[in-house]
Amino acid sequence: MSKLFRAVILGPPGSGKGTISERVASIFGLQHLSSGDFLRQNITANTEAGILAKAYIEKGALVPDHVMTRLMLPRLEEMTRHSWLLDGFPRTLAQAEALNSACDLDVVISLNIPLETLKERLRHRWIHPASGRVYNMCFNPPRVQGVDDITGEPLIQHEDDKPEALVARLRHYKDVAKPVIDLYRAKGILHMFSDTETDRIWPYVSSLLSAKIPTDHADAQRATTH
């Protein structure tokens, strides 16, 4: 079997991590694991971690490192036989160090998007809570306004995408992300992409991954995930 491939995607809220991760998952066959989606599943299921995390998320604050690592590392353990792309974790240096001691990463993708663009996108972000499907009323609107394309169920906005929580979230992101980015740059695995449009970033991400992931391996992964 080819070597497994491990990637992380970093970027502020609204930078397009989820959008790019979905494309990577479907084209390269990596398992997409989003910390935000996983937290929301835990909140819905009323798990211990979900109950602890809920209050932080509603305030637009980060969930404490020990709660995140206790949640995410066992989840990664379950995926030891898969190639994966982690979205939203690690977000702090302590989380990055915990991840480091659990596995070796091949690639870190970092999205660098102007602040005004982020604010504009998140104002228009709508979610289908049960599946995590993400829409944008300008970029990828649902076929019928306000409802999910697949299930026809209503769309909602995250509490933490509303303007009051948003500004705090974006400011805080910058402070905590810098040491994480510096760590991966020092390891020589950081690839930074700067633009205002996902569709202009995507060709570069795609060619980076095409060069790093052997084709037969991507085919084999797809066969096991579909």
Ligand SMILES: Nc1nc2c(ncn2[C@@H]2O[C@H](COP(=O)(O)OP(=O)(O)O)[C@@H](O)[C@H]2O)c(=O)[nH]1
């Ligand atoms: N206008 C516009 N919206 C985008 C673009 N890329 C993603 N979005 C939307 O911006 C919002 C944030 O994207 P998402 O992938 O959820 O970002 P994440 O928070 O980093 O995971 C979503 O509503 C996306 O549909 C883009 O290039 N242009």
Ligand SMILES: Nc1ncnc2c1ncn2[C@@H]1O[C@H](COP(=O)(O)OP(=O)(O)O)[C@@H](O)[C@H]1O
């Ligand atoms: N690695 C993490 N560390 C701490 N908190 C996290 C982490 N991942 C997600 N969260 C919490 O979950 C919320 C939603 O995460 P997510 O869906 O990834 O947001 P976004 O896609 O807007 O960046 C964050 O605002 C934060 O409160």
